[in-house]
Amino acid sequence: MSDCEDNLFQTAFRSIGGFRFDENVAQVFPDMIRRSVPGYGHVVGSSGLIAKRFAQPNTVIYDLGCSLGATTLAIANQVTTPGCRIVAVDNSEAMLAQAQSSLTDRLVGPLPIEWVYGDISTMAFEPCSVVALNFTLQFIEQNKREQLLSNIHRALCPGGALILAEKIVQEDLKSQDTLDALHLDFKRANGYSELEIAGKRQAIENVLIPETANTHINRLTRVGFTEVTEFFHCLNFKAWVAIA
Ligand code: GEK
Numbered sequence: 001m002s003d004c005e006d007n008l009f010q011t012a013f014r015s016i017g018g019f020r021f022d023e024n025v026a027q028v029f030p031d032m033i034r035r036s037v038p039g040y041g042h043v044v045g046s047s048g049l050i051a052k053r054f055a056q057p058n059t060v061i062y063d064l065g066c067s068l069g070a071t072t073l074a075i076a077n078q079v080t081t082p083g084c085r086i087v088a089v090d091n092s093e094a095m096l097a098q099a100q101s102s103l104t105d106r107l108v109g110p111l112p113i114e115w116v117y118g119d120i121s122t123m124a125f126e127p128c129s130v131v132a133l134n135f136t137l138q139f140i141e142q143n144k145r146e147q148l149l150s151n152i153h154r155a156l157c158p159g160g161a162l163i164l165a166e167k168i169v170q171e172d173l174k175s176q177d178t179l180d181a182l183h184l185d186f187k188r189a190n191g192y193s194e195l196e197i198a199g200k201r202q203a204i205e206n207v208l209i210p211e212t213a214n215t216h217i218n219r220l221t222r223v224g225f226t227e228v229t230e231f232f233h234c235l236n237f238k239a240w241v242a243i244a
Contacts, residue, residue, distance in 0.1 A: 026068065046239070059160075062125065065135070131160075133165070227243040
């Protein structure tokens with residue numbers, strides 16, 4: 001996997017135009033997400049453990065919005081359930097190309113992995129027992145999110161699990177300001193300058209649309225998940241496991 005340092009927003013120029021998951025982002029993605037998302041490694045590692053617990057024989061395990069395949073790798077190196085296959089999906093060709101070329105020598109598990117270029121908001125899902133949707137729903141148009149979750153719920157076997165990790169916003173404005181400030185401190189502590197933070201923020205503003213925790217929980221319940229359990233919370237990031 002790429003270990004290039006993220007310096008994409010060190011010039012003001014880069015902030016012009018929206019954020020895209022192109023070759024430049026793919027190059028620095030591991031460094032970018034580690035320095036921007038508190039607890040990212042914990043969510044990825046936990047996804048492997050959750051997949052191991054909920055995988056059912058002869059079903060698909062999806063990693064939707066797989067980027068460079070960090071979650072895919074965590075799942076592949078934990079799950080040994082017979083007849084399972086991992087399907088990793090992204091709509092960035094640059095991400096998928098790099099994921100495929102860099103993961104092979106780090107895989108120790110027995111499950112086959114299929115890399116699929118596609119839009120998760122329109123694709124048809126095969127019967128599955130685990131779906132990871134880590135930090136990806138936030139990039140889907142808001143009016144398409146419920147349909148996507150409903151499609152996932154319909155494809156999941158009874159007792160199957162959806163892993164959902166997201167950046168969130170607080171209902172209370174003061175709490176939002178506090179967590180926002182702490183998130184900026186987290187980025188500064190990880191070496192990002194004020195220029196880089198402002199540039200990334202401007203670029204991603206209309207691309208990543210976070211919602212409140214209650215919006216997520218209520219929607220998961222509405223589409224049919226019978227249990228929604230939070231397994232991670234740090235600053236303005238949360239993750240849940242939802243059982244079909
Ligand atoms: C990880 N889960 O490392 N269809 C398919 N992929 C999409 C779509 C879509 N409609 N929209 C966005 N993506 C990963 C991290 S990153 C999170 C996920 C982040 C993809 C997009 O190309 C990108 O690779 C990924 O979702 C989001 O565990 O960058 O903050």
